[in-house]
Amino acid sequence: MSREKLIQAFGHGVAETVTQPIDSPLLTTREGWDLAASRRLVAPKRADWGPKATKDTLVGPRDPRLIYHAEMLPVLTPALWLGLLDARRQLRKNRFRSIGRATDMIIDGDRGTGKTTLLVQIGRGFQGLIESDLGPDPNRIPVIYITAPPERESNLDWSLPFAEFLGLNHTVNPDNRNRRTADMTDPVAHVMRQAKTKLVLIDGINRIQDNEIGAAFRYFEALQDSTNTTFVFCGTGAREIVHEARNDKRRKNLPDAVKSKAAFSDLPVLWAGHIPYGADWHSVVKGFDDDLCLHDHQPDSLLKLSRYLHKRTDGYISALSDLICQAAQEAIETAGKTGVEAITKELLDDIRIGRGDSR
Numbered sequence: 001m002s003r004e005k006l007i008q009a010f011g012h013g014v015a016e017t018v019t020q021p022i023d024s025p026l027l028t029t030r031e032g033w034d035l036a037a038s039r040r041l042v043a044p045k046r047a048d049w050g051p052k053a054t055k056d057t058l059v060g061p062r063d064p065r066l067i068y069h070a071e072m073l074p075v076l077t078p079a080l081w082l083g084l085l086d087a088r089r090q091l092r093k094n095r096f097r098s099i100g101r102a103t104d105m106i107i108d109g110d111r112g113t114g115k116t117t118l119l120v121q122i123g124r125g126f127q128g129l130i131e132s133d134l135g136p137d138p139n140r141i142p143v144i145y146i147t148a149p150p151e152r153e154s155n156l157d158w159s160l161p162f163a164e165f166l167g168l169n170h171t172v173n174p175d176n177r178n179r180r181t182a183d184m185t186d187p188v189a190h191v192m193r194q195a196k197t198k199l200v201l202i203d204g205i206n207r208i209q210d211n212e213i214g215a216a217f218r219y220f221e222a223l224q225d226s227t228n229t230t231f232v233f234c235g236t237g238a239r240e241i242v243h244e245a246r247n248d249k250r251r252k253n254l255p256d257a258v259k260s261k262a263a264f265s266d267l268p269v270l271w272a273g274h275i276p277y278g279a280d281w282h283s284v285v286k287g288f289d290d291d292l293c294l295h296d297h298q299p300d301s302l303l304k305l306s307r308y309l310h311k312r313t314d315g316y317i318s319a320l321s322d323l324i325c326q327a328a329q330e331a332i333e334t335a336g337k338t339g340v341e342a343i344t345k346e347l348l349d350d351i352r353i354g355r356g357d358s359r
Contacts, residue, residue, distance in 0.1 A: 027120065027145045030165055036120070037127045037143070041073050043293050052295045053336035065293050069328040075287035077317050078280050080118050083107065083270040087122045087232070090268060091129075094230045095198060101224060106242050107234040109272030112318035112354075116203055118272060119234040120145070123201050130198070141166065141195035148204040148235075158219045159184040166191050185223065192227040199230050205242070206235035217245040239269045274315035281315060282306050288324050294331055296342040305345055312353070319353050326351045 025032035044064045053059045059066065074080070087105060094102040107115045123143045130142040146161040163170045163184035168191065170184045191197075200223075208216050220231055233242050246266070275281045282303065289302035302309075302324070313319035327343045330351065335341035 028147060028161065028165055030141060030167055033123075033143065033145050033165070037124045043073065043291055044068055046293075049293060049295070052341050053333065055336050058336060059332055063332065065332055066329050068293060069325050069332070072288065072321070072325060072328075073291050074117060074121065075284050075291075075317070075321075077114055077272075077275060077284055079109070079114060079270075079272040080121065083118045083272070084121060084125060086268060086270055088125065091122075091126055091199065091230060098228075101221070102228065102230040104224075104231040104233065104242075104267050106238045106267050106269045107232065107272065108237065108239040108269055110274065110316075111236055112316040113272035113274060114317045115234050115236075115272045117317075118270060119201050119203055119232060122232060123199060126199050139195060141192070141197050143199045143201065144192070144197055145201045145203070148202065148207040158216060159188055162188040162192075162223075166195075185219075189223060189226045192223075192229065197227060197229055199232070200224075201232050201234070203234045205233045205238050208241070213241065213245040217242070242267060275317065276315060277307065277310045281310055284317065284320070285309055288320070292324075292328060292343070294328060294341045294343065295335070296340050298342070302343060305348070308345060308348070312348070323348065323351055323353050326353075 025035040027033050027036055049065055050059075050063060051057065090103055090105055107119055109115050123145060127142045130140070134140070144162065144165050146165055149157055149161050160170055166188065168184055168187055170182055202220075223229075224231060235241070243266070275284060285306045286300075286303050289300060292302065309320060309323070312323060324343070327347050331338075331341050331343055331347060
């Protein structure tokens with residue numbers, strides 16, 4: 001799994017390279033997901049950077065580099081690399097299997113370890129594979145991305161996020177004051193079959209209440225049986241949640257189970273965890289260092305702060321990204337005062353993040 005494959009868009013000629021949008025796409029809609037999946041992730045070219053801020057000139061709020069440094073490019077962490085590799089193998093097998101239910105997958109780990117990033121990259125990679133293999137088709141919907149809805153007491157509640165992603169009208173008597181929603185399970189399953197949907201990504205599975213787990217997973221399995229899709233469940237404690245749902249048990253001691261990894265699962269689990277200080281951490285910091293678009297940035301200057309960065313973030317990729325992205329944007333905006341557009345330890349010291357910031 002190369003960095004190029006991680007950030008590339010669909011197959012050659014299928015999607016154009018576009019810049020980071022001003023308004024971030026909503027992944028839980030088909031239009032937003034397709035925009036995120038088809039966008040080739042690239043850093044602004046140096047010729048398009050614009051001048052460095054001076055005492056007399058300021059950087060505008062929509063400067064391309066400010067927008068870019070809000071997210072930057074995904075860095076290939078060990079969890080992301082292994083997760084994408086495992087998912088690719090499983091989805092390759094599931095795609096051409098006709099007998100039996102497809103093998104689902106689970107993404108688990110603590111908050112801030114990159115679980116959602118892995119989930120989205122699995123979806124992007126699979127959609128890119130389908131588009132490259134079969135060519136563009138506006139009627140095909142290879143991937144559905146939803147998050148656990150706030151109300152989940154019936155099929156109606158679970159069918160709505162699927163219907164909203166697919167753009168299906170789920171309101172009965174829309175012109176009447178007594179508007180209500182309908183159970184969209186059958187229309188959803190019909191559209192998924194017609195659109196040849198093969199992958200469903202469910203984020204935030206940890207938000208499902210204990211007394212709703214059994215009903216939720218019976219719904220997922222019924223939908224899966226009628227569409228022949230693969231489900232990927234993502235969330236902190238997802239392994240135990242899915243395992244006990246499939247075995248009709250209640251969850252117990254969720255925090256301890258997540259830490260000890262004592263509960264087992266009959267489904268493959270893709271783990272995301274904090275990164276220990278060492279070669280893997282240096283590689284991740286190097287990835288951020290290489291992707292910075294700052295006029296006065298010197299190669300490997302961020303890498304020299306590797307130990308400091310690990311102490312500040314405790315090895316959590318979300319905290320590291322938050323720290324570096326804020327520092328990069330601050331360096332761009334304050335260059336007119338400081339005269340230097342680069343990330344320094346003094347600048348990092350001034351940035352506040354979570355994770356029990358060790359400053």
